[in-house]
Amino acid sequence: GENVEQHPSTLSVQEGDSAVIKCTYSDSASNYFPWYKQELGKGPQLIIDIRSNVGEKKDQRIAVTLNKTAKHFSLHITETQPEDSAVYFCAASIDYKLSFGAGTTVTVRA
Amino acid sequence: DSGVTQTPKHLITATGQRVTLRCSPRSGDLSVYWYQQSLDQGLQFLIQYYNGEERAKGNILERFSAQQFPDLHSELNLSSLELGDSALYFCASSVAPGGNQPQHFGDGTRLSIL
Numbered sequence A: 001g002e003n004v005e006q007h008p009s010t011l012s013v014q015e016g017d018s019a020v021i022k023c024t025y026s027d028s029a030s031n032y033f034p035w036y037k038q039e040l041g042k043g044p045q046l047i048i049d050i051r052s053n054v055g056e057k058k059d060q061r062i063a064v065t066l067n068k069t070a071k072h073f074s075l076h077i078t079e080t081q082p083e084d085s086a087v088y089f090c091a092a093s094i095d096y097k098l099s100f101g102a103g104t105t106v107t108v109r110a
Numbered sequence B: 001d002s003g004v005t006q007t008p009k010h011l012i013t014a015t016g017q018r019v020t021l022r023c024s025p026r027s028g029d030l031s032v033y034w035y036q037q038s039l040d041q042g043l044q045f046l047i048q049y050y051n052g053e054e055r056a057k058g059n060i061l062e063r064f065s066a067q068q069f070p071d072l073h074s075e076l077n078l079s080s081l082e083l084g085d086s087a088l089y090f091c092a093s094s095v096a097p098g099g100n101q102p103q104h105f106g107d108g109t110r111l112s113i114l
Helices: none
Strands: A004-007 A010-014 A019-025 A032-038 A045-051 A056-059 A062-067 A072-077 A086-094 A097-100 A104-109 B005-007 B010-013 B019-024 B031-038 B042-050 B053-057 B064-068 B074-078 B087-094 B109-113
Touching: A004 A086, A010 A019, A019 A086, A019 A104, A032 A062, A045 A056, A045 A062, A072 A086, A097 B042, B005 B087, B010 B019, B019 B087, B019 B109, B031 B074, B042 B064, B042 B074, B074 B087
Parallel strands: A010 A104, B010 B109
Antiparallel strands: A004 A019, A019 A072, A032 A045, A032 A086, A056 A062, A062 A072, A086 A097, A086 A104, B005 B019, B019 B074, B031 B042, B031 B087, B042 B053, B064 B074, B087 B109
16 A cells, blocks of 8 residues: 655744655555644644646645655645644555645744 | 534543544535544554445454445444544545545544543
8 A cells, every 4th residue: 555654753843944745655656645744633634736747736835846756755844833833744646545644843943 | 614514523431432433524515534643653544435335455353343324424433443443533524535536624523432
């Protein structure tokens, strides 16, 4: 099955700085890569996704890049704000199944 | 608010018991997914239904079963519960069944086994 590794496991940034989370996947057949944000007591919330035929996608302060050759993808958050503090999960999809990374706890310091 | 509704929010029961978790997908979504989230295993895919039919199976134990009804709501049944079944159980839904469809999650049911 698909194996997704996510780094770092924790990330502390100063408000206004950028945050970068990196993920690698094992199965080259994976073709869809969503990112989720999970706040305490809530379910994962889809924040951005990218398909295998696209190299980069941006939505306001959030961007995702995909390198199919290297089998890795990254989430970039610019101008971080306190409300960006949460756990972020990457995922890769193959055969109807989403495989998730272990998560990154992001803390934005005021 | 994702539009996916899960009930109950919390469930406390004992080992050996059976429970049923319920999920109503977003309006217009035909596919439902169940996930288990625990501290040691992370988010694990359990099973997927599309328009009432099972489409994909993940790491779902034989003691667990699910179904999707004609009105598209889904239930996850957990039986012969063990302490290790304590976890958050999430339901997600998408418009179509493909693995590249955006999935939207509910806020989960927290199951505690005493």
